[in-house]
Amino acid sequence: MTDLDADLIAQAKQAARIQAREARARAHVASGSAAATVIVPHLLSLLPELRPGPLTIAGYHPKGDEVDVLPALSALSAAGHATALPVVTGRAWPLVFRLWRPGHPLVPGAFRIMEPMGDAPLAQPDIVLVPLLAFDREGYRLGYGGGFYDRTLEVLRAEAPTIAVGIGYAGQGVDKLPIDAYDQKLDWIVTEQGAWRPA
Ligand SMILES: Nc1nc2c(c(=O)[nH]1)N(C=O)[C@@H](CNc1ccc(C(=O)N[C@@H](CCC(=O)O)C(=O)O)cc1)CN2
Numbered sequence: 001m002t003d004l005d006a007d008l009i010a011q012a013k014q015a016a017r018i019q020a021r022e023a024r025a026r027a028h029v030a031s032g033s034a035a036a037t038v039i040v041p042h043l044l045s046l047l048p049e050l051r052p053g054p055l056t057i058a059g060y061h062p063k064g065d066e067v068d069v070l071p072a073l074s075a076l077s078a079a080g081h082a083t084a085l086p087v088v089t090g091r092a093w094p095l096v097f098r099l100w101r102p103g104h105p106l107v108p109g110a111f112r113i114m115e116p117m118g119d120a121p122l123a124q125p126d127i128v129l130v131p132l133l134a135f136d137r138e139g140y141r142l143g144y145g146g147g148f149y150d151r152t153l154e155v156l157r158a159e160a161p162t163i164a165v166g167i168g169y170a171g172q173g174v175d176k177l178p179i180d181a182y183d184q185k186l187d188w189i190v191t192e193q194g195a196w197r198p199a
């Protein structure tokens with residue numbers, strides 16, 4: 001890939017982000033808090049299909065128009081799984097995950113997103129619930145542009161099989177996103193309409 005190709009992809013991603021933010025905001029307003037409860041059974045029924053036994057599942061602490069996965073983390077925790085949240089350690093560094101159960105204390109981290117306290121044990125998630133601005137038919141995702149989840153999934157997948165589950169509103173789906181060589185694919189996508197495996 002030439003520098004020019006890379007520049008064109010970066011521009012296309014920026015344009016797609018503007019559209020995607022609007023689509024997500026519309027979906028968020030239309031859904032209210034309903035999506036947060038509706039995705040719980042979708043996720044719970046998906047897990048045994050992914051991997052049997054107790055798992056370590058990383059979620060995220062929702063911000064803005066993202067689908068709230070905290071009810072899902074509560075249900076997963078009650079079902080005997082370990083749950084974790086991401087921690088930003090640096091601008092160009094992969095995320096790390098620390099064990100956290102809903103109700104336990106949090107502290108504000110980078111981008112003012114709430115994170116587990118620094119003394120919470122590190123976790124190696126089997127499954128990562130990934131926030132996104134948009135997803136496409138092939139399972140590619142568009143994030144805020146920090147590259148955090150691409151770097152993180154690359155590291156996790158090099159160490160152990162790691163399943164990435166994109167979480168969003170059905171309205172965040174698009175036909176095809178601009179993609180770079182380092183973009184990590186989602187294995188599953190869960191929306192208020194159900195769990196779905198990209199082509
Ligand atoms: N809820 C949640 N947690 C997350 C992410 C996420 O997308 N959502 N991340 C995903 O990587 C990581 C943190 N990275 C992030 C990168 C940018 C922004 C963000 O909101 N950017 C704003 C501007 C930042 C600001 O000034 O507040 C933006 O682009 O509008 C958030 C998180 C880990 N935790």
Ligand SMILES: Nc1ncnc2c1ncn2[C@@H]1O[C@H](COP(=O)(O)OP(=O)(O)OP(=O)(O)O)[C@@H](O)[C@H]1O
Pocket residue numbers: 013141142143144145146147148149150151154180182183
């Ligand atoms: N595995 C990687 N190694 C090195 N740099 C990477 C890697 N993945 C992404 N990057 C860098 O991160 C930057 C942003 O990537 P991209 O636009 O795909 O972010 P995103 O997936 O939308 O964001 P996020 O994952 O934070 O939600 C790119 O400039 C890219 O160079």
